[in-house]
Amino acid sequence: MGRYFGRKALIYALTLVVAVTLNWMIPRFMPGDPIGQMMGRVRTSNPEANERMRAYYEDLFGLDQPLWQQYLNYWRELFTGNLGISTWSFPRPVLEIVLGALPYTLALLIPAILLSWYAGNKLGALAARRKWLDNSLLPLSYVLTATPYMWLAILLVWAGGIVLGIFPTARAYSGNLTPGFNWTFISDFASHWVLPFLSLFLVALGGWAIGMRNLVIYELESDYSNYLSSLGAPSRLIRRYAFRNAMLPQVTGLALQLGVILGGNILTEVVFGYPGLGKLVLDSIAARDFFLLQGVLLFIVIGVLICNFIIDIVYVWVDPRTRTGMQGASV
């Protein structure tokens, strides 16, 4: 168990270093001049003002120091929670903007990830033993997993918002409301939440259902299942064992799927204009606000790593082999 966690911790630490280093390197070594781009937006006709502006920016982002110093500074700032200052909504710190958008993203992501995982596994396990369900569910699941998140989101806006006219087509709440804990706001928020949630839920659902179906079928054909049934064990019992064994890879899969659903969330939020991290990504790209972009994406990467770690802990709990010192899943 110690070895298992040691290995995981090493991978996560290295991943964080790689992500942070990439984030630091790209604006400095790639073609294109972020400061120049920023200057392009604020440039005035006064050359002296431009010069001072550039000096101010270079000082602000510490670009006038040697590279290794910049790199160390970057890390130090990171640990003090300073992700820099947004150029898009200028004097506001990146961290403040990110934290403002985070609740909306979490409100979409957490239910979508957990519910799709739960429902997908249930459906897949059912499909593995009911032919009629298998024949209808499997093709549908393939279509759903192949569907790009943004297209499903667009279809849902069009169908639910325009053709049927039941749901609002954009934003997280109506413009005339202020967020607060009152019934009007919560119901308004909920009606705005349904379509983006569905677009994330449905795509992920298909993948889990297919995975679970295949795993359960595999387990039901395995030696221990045959042995149990030759002993005359009731098929309910065999199915329960098969289900339990099939769950393990699905837990590992959840960790790997996180990054994918998160990517899907970026696309979904863009379609719905939902004010979470995803829309922030698009806005920062559109405004060429690379400091905001870096901050948001670093936040997302750290979020993925934390979730992965939580799943690893859960894994120890569901897989006895990791507890007894034998190796479990290997990421």
Add this chain to the structure above:
Amino acid sequence: MTDIKTPEGADNPAGAVDPTATPAAAGAPGGPGGPTAVAGGAGGLAGRRFEGLYFALRNPKVIGGLSIIIFFLLLGLIGPLFTDFGPRERNVGPLGAPPSAEHWVGTTWYGQDVFTQLAYGARASFLVGVSAALIAALIGMTMGFIAGYRGGWVDEILMTITNVVLVLPAFVVLIVVTAYLGINNHFTQAFVIGIFSWPWVARAVRAQTFSLRNRDFVDLARLTGVRPLTIIRKEIAPNMGSYLLMSFVLLFAGAVLFAASLDFLGLGPRDSMSLGLMLEQARAANAWILGVWWWFIPPGLAITMITGAAYVTNVGLDEVFNPKLREM
């Protein structure tokens, strides 16, 4: 298939990657079961190659999936010949007109011909999908073969790198990289997608190589003094032919989705046309409020059909190469 034991442990019942893990890394969507049973590996043996073809031509999933893929491939290859317009050319017809004899799939709100855009978009999807899949397959195979064959500390280092890239959310990294690079052609896009899509291939190839490297025929080759690279190329790789083919199909599907998603965020080449860019332009123009459904349904449908067909082909190939699944 029981004789192929993965070093990953028993939590990998299918003998390869975790079936859910494969597509997870492969592309934006959840992804289907993935190449669940590699063990069909034997089907890739030189002598059985024609048997594989025989069953492939009788498998409805392979036939159906390939037909759809070939349809879109032809659309991309020769579709542009059937149209008199440029993909970005405006005002070639009425603005936002529904499908008609003149404009087969209608026109956009800017009077662009949707069929033309679809044909060029399919071309871009195949260009990016195939080249990105080739790059990812090459990196993944190299890493997997070396890690699996050499073992020891080489394996440790290569697998640590692989796992680090595997945990990084690929799409998020792609957004940063492409935002800074300013992608201006499809090959650059394919290259960037390719170098972030390989880790699950590396892990699966490594697992397979691990199990194959101690087989008698490999030992024999080693005893006769064949060089390691030649052993990998001549003895080990052919046994995984079917698996590599299936991985390539999944990589292709993943790359098509990645490219479409990046284009949709406005991070793809802006001077040509792609399916993702069509969706982006439809979104920017609020095509659903204008009621111009023939603008945003066809490109999304095309992406879904190409990737879906690749997934179904993959499952079909699995049945072809894995006799245990064949009767199902």
